[in-house]
Amino acid sequence: EIVSKSNVFDIRNNLSDLKIYYKDSDLQSGKKNLQIIQLKISNTGKQSITLNSFDINYPLKFIIINGNIIDTPAITFASNEYLSNSIVLSNDSNSISFRPFILDYKDYFICNILILVNSNQDCDFTTSGKISNQKDIKIIQEPKVTKNESFLNKVFGGNFFVQITRAFTYSIMFGFLFY
Numbered sequence: 001e002i003v004s005k006s007n008v009f010d011i012r013n014n015l016s017d018l019k020i021y022y023k024d025s026d027l028q029s030g031k032k033n034l035q036i037i038q039l040k041i042s043n044t045g046k047q048s049i050t051l052n053s054f055d056i057n058y059p060l061k062f063i064i065i066n067g068n069i070i071d072t073p074a075i076t077f078a079s080n081e082y083l084s085n086s087i088v089l090s091n092d093s094n095s096i097s098f099r100p101f102i103l104d105y106k107d108y109f110i111c112n113i114l115i116l117v118n119s120n121q122d123c124d125f126t127t128s129g130k131i132s133n134q135k136d137i138k139i140i141q142e143p144k145v146t147k148n149e150s151f152l153n154k155v156f157g158g159n160f161f162v163q164i165t166r167a168f169t170y171s172i173m174f175g176f177l178f179y
Contacts, residue, residue, distance in 0.1 A: 001040040001140040002125065003110065008034035022070065022116065031119045035067070038076075041098075042108030045134075053132045054100035060129035060137070063095045067115040067123035078109040087111075098129075 009020060020027045027033065039062060043049055054060060069091050078084040087109055088099040096113065117123045127137040149157070158166075 001042065002142075003038040003040045005035060005037050008036060008114075033117055033119045034070075035115045035117055035123065037064075037113040037115060037123075038110060039073075039113060040108055040110045041103070043103040043105055046105060047133070048105060049101075049103040049131060051100045051102060055130035055132075056100070058128070058130045060098040060100075060131065061095045061127060062098075063126045063128060064113075064115060065094070065124040065126060066121045067117040068093045069096070069113060070116045071114040073111045073113045075109055075111050079107045083107060083109045 018028075022032070022034070025032075073089050073091055073096050075084065075087050075089070078087070082102070086101055088101075089111065090097045090099070096111075115123060125139050125141075127139060129137065131137065156163075
C-alpha cells in the first residue's frame with residue numbers, strides 16, 4: 001500500500017536566488033523533483049507468509065516506473081521486533097528487492113523511498129516476484145479510510161425512503177410474530 005507520496009520541495013515559481021542541487025545538477029533547471037514514497041507491506045490474508053512461501057528464483061520486488069531511487073530505502077516502522085531486525089532490502093536504480101521473511105497475519109512494516117522524478121511526469125509502481133498461494137501482489141494506491149459512524153447514525157441513518165421501508169418491514173414482521 002502506498003501510504004503517502006509527497007514532494008520533498010514544491011516550488012512553482014522560479015526563484016533566482018534559490019538553487020536545489022542533487023549530485024552537482026540543478027533540479028529546477030533540469031525539471032526534476034524529489035519525492036518520498038512511504039510503502040506499507042502487510043499481510044491481509046488469513047495465513048502467515050513463511051520463508052518457504054517465497055520463490056528464490058523470482059524474488060519479491062517493488063518496481064518504480066518513471067523514477068529513480070536515489071538513496072537506500074529504510075524501514076521506518078514494523079509491527080513487531082522480528083520484522084524490524086530481519087527485513088533486508090536491496091535496491092538498484094528503479095526497484096527494491098526483498099529477501100524472504102516471515103509475515104504473520106496482520107503484521108506489516110513501512111519503508112521510506114526517496115525517488116528522483118521528472119517534474120512533468122508522475123511515477124507509477126508495479127511488483128514482481130512470487131509468493132505461494134498468491135495469484136498476484138497488488139499495490140493499493142489510495143490508503144483505506146475507515147468512517148466511524150455513531151450508533152445513532154447507524155440506527156436512524158438513511159433517507160426518507162429508507163426509513164419508510166424500515167417502518168413497513170418492521171411492522172409486517174412484528175404483526176406476523178404477534179399473530
